[in-house]
Amino acid sequence: MARLNGKNIFYKIIIIIVLIIALAPILWMFLSSFKSRVDIISYPPKLIFTPVMDNYKRVLQMPTLMHGLSNSLIIVPISLLLGFIFGVPVGYIFARIKFKRSADLRFFILSLRFMPPVAVALPFFLIWMRLRLLDSMPAVIFTYLTIAISTMIWLTIECFKQVPVECEEAAHLEGCTQFQVFSRIALPLAIPSILGMCIFIFILLWNEFFLAFVITSQRAVTMPVASAAFAVVGMEVPWGQICASVILLSIPPLILSYFFVKFLPYFFKVN
Amino acid sequence: MTKKQFFLVFMIPTFIILFFLAFYPLLNAFYYSLQNWDLRNSRPIRFVGLKNYIQLFTDGRFLNSLRISLFWSVITVGFSVFFGAGLLAPLINDNAKGGFRTICLFIFIIPALLPRVGAAYMWRLMYSSSIGIINYFLSFFRIGPIGFLENPTYALYSVAAIDIWQWSFLIAALTIILLQDIPKEIVEAGSLDGAKRWQLYRFIIFPVIIPPFLSIFFIKMMESLRSFDFIFVLTAGGPGIATETLDMYAYWQGIGSAGRVSYASSMSIVMLVITIVLITIVWRGLVRWHD
Numbered sequence: 248m249a250r251l252n253g254k255n256i257f258y259k260i261i262i263i264i265v266l267i268i269a270l271a272p273i274l275w276m277f278l279s280s281f282k283s284r285v286d287i288i289s290y291p292p293k294l295i296f297t298p299v300m301d302n303y304k305r306v307l308q309m310p311t312l313m314h315g316l317s318n319s320l321i322i323v324p325i326s327l328l329l330g331f332i333f334g335v336p337v338g339y340i341f342a343r344i345k346f347k348r349s350a351d352l353r354f355f356i357l358s359l360r361f362m363p364p365v366a367v368a369l370p371f372f373l374i375w376m377r378l379r380l381l382d383s384m385p386a387v388i389f390t391y392l393t394i395a396i397s398t399m400i401w402l403t404i405e406c407f408k409q410v411p412v413e414c415e416e417a418a419h420l421e422g423c424t425q426f427q428v429f430s431r432i433a434l435p436l437a438i439p440s441i442l443g444m445c446i447f448i449f450i451l452l453w454n455e456f457f458l459a460f461v462i463t464s465q466r467a468v469t470m471p472v473a474s475a476a477f478a479v480v481g482m483e484v485p486w487g488q489i490c491a492s493v494i495l496l497s498i499p500p501l502i503l504s505y506f507f508v509k510f511l512p513y514f515f516k517v518n
Numbered sequence: 519m520t521k522k523q524f525f526l527v528f529m530i531p532t533f534i535i536l537f538f539l540a541f542y543p544l545l546n547a548f549y550y551s552l553q554n555w556d557l558r559n560s561r562p563i564r565f566v567g568l569k570n571y572i573q574l575f576t577d578g579r580f581l582n583s584l585r586i587s588l589f590w591s592v593i594t595v596g597f598s599v600f601f602g603a604g605l606l607a608p609l610i611n612d613n614a615k616g617g618f619r620t621i622c623l624f625i626f627i628i629p630a631l632l633p634r635v636g637a638a639y640m641w642r643l644m645y646s647s648s649i650g651i652i653n654y655f656l657s658f659f660r661i662g663p664i665g666f667l668e669n670p671t672y673a674l675y676s677v678a679a680i681d682i683w684q685w686s687f688l689i690a691a692l693t694i695i696l697l698q699d700i701p702k703e704i705v706e707a708g709s710l711d712g713a714k715r716w717q718l719y720r721f722i723i724f725p726v727i728i729p730p731f732l733s734i735f736f737i738k739m740m741e742s743l744r745s746f747d748f749i750f751v752l753t754a755g756g757p758g759i760a761t762e763t764l765d766m767y768a769y770w771q772g773i774g775s776a777g778r779v780s781y782a783s784s785m786s787i788v789m790l791v792i793t794i795v796l797i798t799i800v801w802r803g804l805v806r807w808h809d
Contacts, residue, residue: 288648365746369768
């Protein structure tokens with residue numbers, strides 16, 4: 248047990264202050280999302296007020312935002328699923344099969360993840376414009392595959408390495424084909440951590456703003472793009488609606504964050 | 519299915535997609551960068567050689583955005599590593615145990631998981647010079663109101679503070695997890711020798727976690743190139759061009775209002791080259807320094 252002396256209490260207080268700094272912006276926005284128009288622009292800022300649901304009601308009736316929400320709910324899972332189909336077997340191959348140029352291909356995959364966004368966004372904008380697919384969901388999904396597939400491969404290599412090789416060798420001896428070893432032994436054993444990676448990629452794609460902002464304008468806007476439309480500088484800022492829409496936008500990542508702590512070290516490995 | 523068939527069946531489709539996604543846009547961008555394509559101008563498109571690249575380095579606004587991007591990377595990487603690994607991680611590691619520690623870790627990753635557009639709005643509300651809570655607190659000390667985002671002197675720092683807020687906590691959480699793997703004996707041996715707390719960290723604990731920590735540092739550096747979300751929501755590059763980073767400027771030139779596709783393409787090629795060169799230098803440097 249830690250002794251409760253003065254120094255101890257001092258550090259505990261510092262930690263509490265730090266935690267408040269971490270959460271304050273979210274809590275403040277959460278509170279503000281229940282404020283009436285008058286309460287939000289009142290100065291000094293009000294901590295105690297009568298909560299109202301007006302902002303949420305209004306946001307849920309805004310066509311662009313609801314459109315963005317439903318688009319995001321289609322685009323993100325489909326991109327994730329395609330990332331899974333094309334990425335997971337390749338992650339397994341990198342983890343288990345030795346071949347020439349393996350290291351070079353791995354570096355190529357990593358570099359995809361780290362390309363400066365503008366260098367990617369502008370060429371994609373031009374390609375989709377030429378193909379007349381600008382502002383369409385297939386264009387967004389295909390562009391997102393850059394993130395989904397490369398991140399999926401990179402993260403699942405580690406997951407498959409954790410699977411004991413002995414299990415796979417035994418299956419080989421039993422006469423299983425390579426595909427059976429992968430689908431019946433390796434994948435089921437690695438699936439818990441692979442699902443953790445999927446959560447990470449889901450959050451990554453859900454939060455993605457710049458690429459979607461560049462290649463969509465109306466029909467295919469995602470939720471972050473629809474929310475950012477409030478940002479036109481110089482306009483009178485509708486804070487109540489912004490707060491409500493930002494809280495809606497942040498709910499999925501916040502719920503998923505619970506599963507996140509456990510897998511955290513995986514996401515930051517560069518070998 | 520033999521090993522070889524398995525390999526080919528799954529590798530070929532994936533790498534066709536990835537090579538297409540990586541190289542087709544880039545080759546296209548390079549091709550356009552040698553032309554004079556302009557969405558606002560209906561003159562025939564023709565090749566102009568390296569004219570766009572030469573023009574870039576005489577364009578004051580481009581050089582300004584280059585300077586701002588570099589400055590942004592240096593301060594966000596520097597401060598978030600300093601606060602996260604240097605201050606927050608030791609604070610939690612020494613003073614929070616058991617369940618409290620887990621709660622701290624959980625709270626620390628929340629800022630980084632928020633959509634950056636959302637985080638940007640949260641801070642814009644708090645920064646406001648008329649209704650913002652930060653200016654309200656400052657008024658107790660008879661300071662302000664400060665136009666955090668309206669004043670060109672403060673705007674870049676104000677936006678960078680948000681990035682530092684997100685990343686300090688994330689880096690702290692990652693460092694704490696790394697610290698958990700350090701054998702207790704090493705630390706105890708050090709403290710028996712009478713080392714002070716900060717000396718323990720400086721000379722014993724941090725050197726052990728340097729290799730994994732370098733990859734965190736590296737990732738933060740790459741991510742600091744993604745400043746567009748914050749800057750777009752908070753200042754859109756303003757006031758004037760005080761917060762106009764490379765991606766913001768390239769966006770205005772190529773996609774936003776100006777429509778100078780070829781010129782913006784040359785900018786994205788230059789950005790790519792700079793990134794590749796910087797990554798290689800930093801990565802080599804880090805590896806050598808560690809050895």
